[in-house]
Amino acid sequence: MPEMMRAIRKLQAGPGAELCTVPVPEIGPRDVLVKVKATSVCGTDYHIYSWDPWSQNRVKPPLTVGHEVAGEVVAIGRDVTATKVGDAVSAETHIICNNCPRCHVGEYHLCERTRILGVDVDGCFAEYVAVPEQNIWINDKDIPWAIQSIQEPLGNAMHTAMEGDLTAQTVMITGCGPIGIMAVPIAKTAGAELVVAMDVNEYRLDMAKRLGADILINPMKEDPIEVVRSHTRGYGVDVVLEMSGNPTAIRQSLKSARNGARVSLLGLPSKPMELDLGADVVMRGLVLKGITGRKMWKTWYQVRSMLRAGLAERLKPLITHELPLEGVHEAMELMGAGKCGKVVLNPEMAAK
Amino acid sequence: MPEMMRAIRKLQAGPGAELCTVPVPEIGPRDVLVKVKATSVCGTDYHIYSWDPWSQNRVKPPLTVGHEVAGEVVAIGRDVTATKVGDAVSAETHIICNNCPRCHVGEYHLCERTRILGVDVDGCFAEYVAVPEQNIWINDKDIPWAIQSIQEPLGNAMHTAMEGDLTAQTVMITGCGPIGIMAVPIAKTAGAELVVAMDVNEYRLDMAKRLGADILINPMKEDPIEVVRSHTRGYGVDVVLEMSGNPTAIRQSLKSARNGARVSLLGLPSKPMELDLGADVVMRGLVLKGITGRKMWKTWYQVRSMLRAGLAERLKPLITHELPLEGVHEAMELMGAGKCGKVVLNPEMAAK
């Protein structure tokens, strides 16, 4: 085991991040040390890189960023029981308290005191990362490292999509960013009758089409409510998966839903927003479900099962870029421009 | 059968209503004619009487108002199959289309083309009312007429309360008007651990206490979020039943709920309102359920069963006034002042 490693670090409050050489993390008695094989880039990483208001309030530099990861276990703590050196693993990134009522009843994703890898503690844009064994998911070894890594955001999309029926349902996905776009092949694999994808970015709409969307809507060009109703016999969709956090999109999605529809909300509006709760929710019997994280470990099992049920094949066009750690700045530019699917960093890849 | 009857009619756009003499309604082949024994007053009736903006947009005078009713069947149409002359009946007030997908799957309360008795068609503040057989609920004859009549709003409260677990839950009821107040004894009868009732009106809080509320909150006098957390080990309530439609109360109720809580929304905000959807709903995994009407007839069965399970006894303090038809103006004054529980009109009672 080397003593030092390369890691992408947020060194101070402000935009940017730097590739540094730092000590390989030490592990506690219940932790495992993972040699990173693939670490994919999330919108949250971009927010921290560009230092948006949310990051300014939450992140305390210095910090190694990154949280989507796959790699090989190279060391385990004294009290580790089920994970072995050599295992191919991914990480659940919500580090929970184990002691609140939500944790006590197995609703770990709703823990009242969650900390997040790469946000509140050192993350995985690095050659090695330390992870509590409780957060380790052991993969079958025949899954490519990049797919192992994106299971975390795929789990967000899965959790959002599977918090209610998908099969035989008409589904609208608002927002085709890195997570929203994954909901398209999930809904198709689950037998949705119709998948409508909405975004203002044509690159993303094109990718939605390649991933299986039946109907594409650019709300800058046409009225989403009319388009949705024209494809649903006038009634609106059964299910909305709201992945944009955009207030206008959220309001449009409610009006595009049929009476009694399920609306799963993953996208985070950046501040309070106006909603016609009476007309759009109460009178029409909508059900709005806030979604956060992934169910431990139900969502991970669903990801594993659906990858086998055809999702792995459908997801192929999604990973558009693989870069070395040095490529982090290029990755962030791609993210900012919305000109990518998933971008994966590979610490073992040589810099160009 | 007499040819003429007394009825409280909205004769023109504007505040007020008049006691008129009009023909007894004719019935179609699938209708029944009900001799009204009790007809209770709803907030909606008060809105129509006082001619609020909603009424101005919806109601087309002339119209006989009123929709909560109990009475005796005195005539039936040619194609009526199960209802008999002499039956003691109440009426479901949502007249549905029978032809939209929601009706087709038995989610009648979510019908895309509902009309409402006493709002869109002539109602029951009268000696007789015509009702489609499809809307008739046959009562056991040992139930007092006033209780038979209030089953409709009790059904609203029941639907709101029972759209998720109540037993062994901590429950907050925001808004103790005529429907909200009924949720208090429903929650107690269902074995809620704790029932918190909130209102700005001390008369109503006092009634909430008499109906079984464990904790009373007047948000003008104390911080509801702090009070709720102090009684729930710091975590907030499991269930919110939002019956006020007041934007401040709605926002407070979300912040008073534990992560993952169920929030049933019956109260209607009069216009769009601000909501911190990201922090208060998405990040905390809340589930918001818009509630409208009553499930046909599941909610009515629940009402019947819970009246037997002890709810009838608990509800006794609720009916505070019984008046003749002439008392409609007094009834509306009481409603406006919030100085009443349920007010029941009895067309057979002599004017004072």
Next chain:
Amino acid sequence: MPEMMRAIRKLQAGPGAELCTVPVPEIGPRDVLVKVKATSVCGTDYHIYSWDPWSQNRVKPPLTVGHEVAGEVVAIGRDVTATKVGDAVSAETHIICNNCPRCHVGEYHLCERTRILGVDVDGCFAEYVAVPEQNIWINDKDIPWAIQSIQEPLGNAMHTAMEGDLTAQTVMITGCGPIGIMAVPIAKTAGAELVVAMDVNEYRLDMAKRLGADILINPMKEDPIEVVRSHTRGYGVDVVLEMSGNPTAIRQSLKSARNGARVSLLGLPSKPMELDLGADVVMRGLVLKGITGRKMWKTWYQVRSMLRAGLAERLKPLITHELPLEGVHEAMELMGAGKCGKVVLNPEMAAK
């Protein structure tokens, strides 16, 4: 409209049935008259034809048999409201009482007093059939008549399969007769991780394979419990769809299920059977769900939606024979031998 028509009739107690000429049925005020374009053969029809013990107790000849149907509406009763002459329709075959608590709460498939088309009243192996409007499902006209007809048994399979999660689940289907076999493409379309099909008939297993089954088990040749566990990491399947009614298969299916699995039971054992309820159900937390009929109309909507989601394409190998009414005896032979998928009778086809 002709006065007479051809119909396959059960004329007396005993095996067989005859092609007769009888009056075209009269319709009541709420009925529609359907000109039959396709009528498919069910196991129940075979039971009545071969006059098994169940038929002997239930069926009262003379009777026109058959219940799976599609056709064109050629006449409507006075009080018919939504169905029009010229509509392409199928029929829900459970004629319900509308007056029991199950009907009142919209659980029509659980009606306490159901009668069945072609079992208790004259059916559709005929040129025309009279159906209550309440039992009419209006089809989109671009669906082939044979597919329109098989929606009824497809609905049985759908109801069985969709009474719980399928997506991302491992599923075992025991019994690949005409209904069981349909559960294979339903589970695949819904994104099941693994579909195991079991039958003792190799023709049926071969068809299961063509319809998408991942694993085939002939329990005469191998131990189903071992095979299932070898494909499920040792734990057993998440879901059992029991379509055989065979006691041995039922017992094997319980032991092939993981702790807490869902077991949907559609197959009907012909008499009481032994079950190790303590070890196989209670201790292992299984959930057994008896399934009967189709949800009205939720199941029909699911069928329509899934046909669009890819099920129509997957089902193509299923319809193996199309015959004129005269072919009923050949059809019954095929059914008896288990040498067919679905057999469809076409009253407009000329006899060979």
Next chain:
Amino acid sequence: MPEMMRAIRKLQAGPGAELCTVPVPEIGPRDVLVKVKATSVCGTDYHIYSWDPWSQNRVKPPLTVGHEVAGEVVAIGRDVTATKVGDAVSAETHIICNNCPRCHVGEYHLCERTRILGVDVDGCFAEYVAVPEQNIWINDKDIPWAIQSIQEPLGNAMHTAMEGDLTAQTVMITGCGPIGIMAVPIAKTAGAELVVAMDVNEYRLDMAKRLGADILINPMKEDPIEVVRSHTRGYGVDVVLEMSGNPTAIRQSLKSARNGARVSLLGLPSKPMELDLGADVVMRGLVLKGITGRKMWKTWYQVRSMLRAGLAERLKPLITHELPLEGVHEAMELMGAGKCGKVVLNPEMAAK
């Protein structure tokens, strides 16, 4: 801390048990040591004492028996995190593997490799007991020790009862032994419309009445199906809680249920039994749920909440005997004769 303690031990295969003096148990790094204040007697303890066939197969003497317990924490292991010396605690008695898929998704009660306190490892009919911290439930200190102890079987009854709706339901409880009897006040507290209790033992029926049952049935004296139907408008009950394990009672309970009813099965038939699965389950759409253990920790939270919601008051007649450890033989005689509610052993009580 003393070195030695008194404990009731099963010393060899065969009937009986002995009060011995043995070392106080040592605890591992994740265990806590509990000084026993109350330990209640379960039917399982009686089975082990009387050495029934199940015990002969499962139990390996020597073993300290007993699993229902409450006491004070007097020592904690090195890695214990949340439990403190001085806490008043009870124990969940299922010691789970933490490593099967059921454990991974939080369905711990369905663990594929559960061991049980007092059955597979030394139990709590003793002055001290060692318990893994993972199995510790911390009580509020104002709850009497005997009530703290019976939360484990109360949890069995709660789990059985709450695995579906109770509020506004008609409920039949078959078997009024120590666990079944607790379902009576649970159903009443949850607002059941009607609670029917069935047993062949008049002492137990009398206790059911004192705990709130509305209707008592002794099936040796009257036909339970007729009695149930006469109190449910002819349709049967909405919910069956099967607590007897008796084949005849199970068959009667299915026939006493309405179409689509929920049947929770906790009672364990001692061997395979005959069931008319076709007529009684499939055709009638019943849902049978096998119940084992308690949900961790959802069921325990429900117990805590319902004790507050009025269950503690209702349960008062249940604890009929409190005895010192020496009273174990008397306790077993009472259990065998069915002449007791719950019997509690108190290791601090002086022998008579």
